[in-house]
Amino acid sequence: MMVGDLVKGPRSAWIQEWTARQTYLALGNLLTSAALLGVDACPMEGLDVARYDDILGLTANGFGTTNVCALGYRAADDKYADLKKVRFPNDELIEHR
Numbered sequence: 120m121m122v123g124d125l126v127k128g129p130r131s132a133w134i135q136e137w138t139a140r141q142t143y144l145a146l147g148n149l150l151t152s153a154a155l156l157g158v159d160a161c162p163m164e165g166l167d168v169a170r171y172d173d174i175l176g177l178t179a180n181g182f183g184t185t186n187v188c189a190l191g192y193r194a195a196d197d198k199y200a201d202l203k204k205v206r207f208p209n210d211e212l213i214e215h216r
Contacts, residue, residue: 139185146186153190162188 146162153160164186171187172178193200 142185146188149188149190158190159193160188160190162186 150160150162166184166187168184171184172182175184177183
C-alpha cells in the first residue's frame with residue numbers, strides 16, 4: 120500500500136520535494152547540537168548538486184543532495200575570531216513601503 124501510494128500513486132509527484140524539506144528539520148537539529156557542543160557549523164546551498172552527487176557517488180545509490188553543512192573547529196590562531204561583528208543599521212537594510 121505504501122509503495123503504491125508514495126512511489127506510483129498520486130503522492131509520487133511531490134514526494135521528492137517533501138523529503139528534501141525533511142532534511143532541513145534534521146539540519147536545524149544539527150546546527151543546534153553543534154552550537155551546544157561548541158562546534159562551528161556552516162550550512163551551505165547554491166552548490167552544483169549534480170556534480171556534488173557525482174563526486175560522492177550518491178546518484179548510483181538512489182540518493183541526492185539537498186543541503187550541505189560543514190562542521191569543525193576554528194583554528195586557535197584565527198585572527199578574525201574575536202573581532203567585533205559588523206551590523207548595519209536597519210534603515211540602511213530595510214525599505215518600508
